[in-house]
Amino acid sequence: MNMGEYEDEIIGENLQELVWGGLWRCKACGNGCSPGVDKTMLKKEFKSLCHGIFYANRNWIWFYDPDEAAVKGTKRLLELEKRAREAKVRKRC
Ligand SMILES: [Zn+2]
Numbered sequence: 589m590n591m592g593e594y595e596d597e598i599i600g601e602n603l604q605e606l607v608w609g610g611l612w613r614c615k616a617c618g619n620g621c622s623p624g625v626d627k628t629m630l631k632k633e634f635k636s637l638c639h640g641i642f643y644a645n646r647n648w649i650w651f652y653d654p655d656e657a658a659v660k661g662t663k664r665l666l667e668l669e670k671r672a673r674e675a676k677v678r679k680r681c
């Protein structure tokens with residue numbers, strides 16, 4: 589993900605709680621990454637985030653059983669991510 593590219597927009601649109609709530613804490617997760625990694629996400633520091641080493645060493649965000657606000661927020665996050673990816677492709681051309 590390219591969240592660093594649109595971090596200010598996430599915070600400006602008050603979507604940071606949604607992202608924080610979907611982060612995976614690593615507690616013997618079975619993916620071989622315990623104790624996880626410490627990382628700052630949207631200006632807040634987290635300890636022991638799961639980084640799913642079996643899955644290309646990426647942090648995970650999981651929206652479990654999302655309510656309507658979470659679905660809307662997720663849609664907005666996807667739009668921002670799509671825009672960031674398209675901007676990167678344009679830079680390469
Ligand atoms: Zn883990």
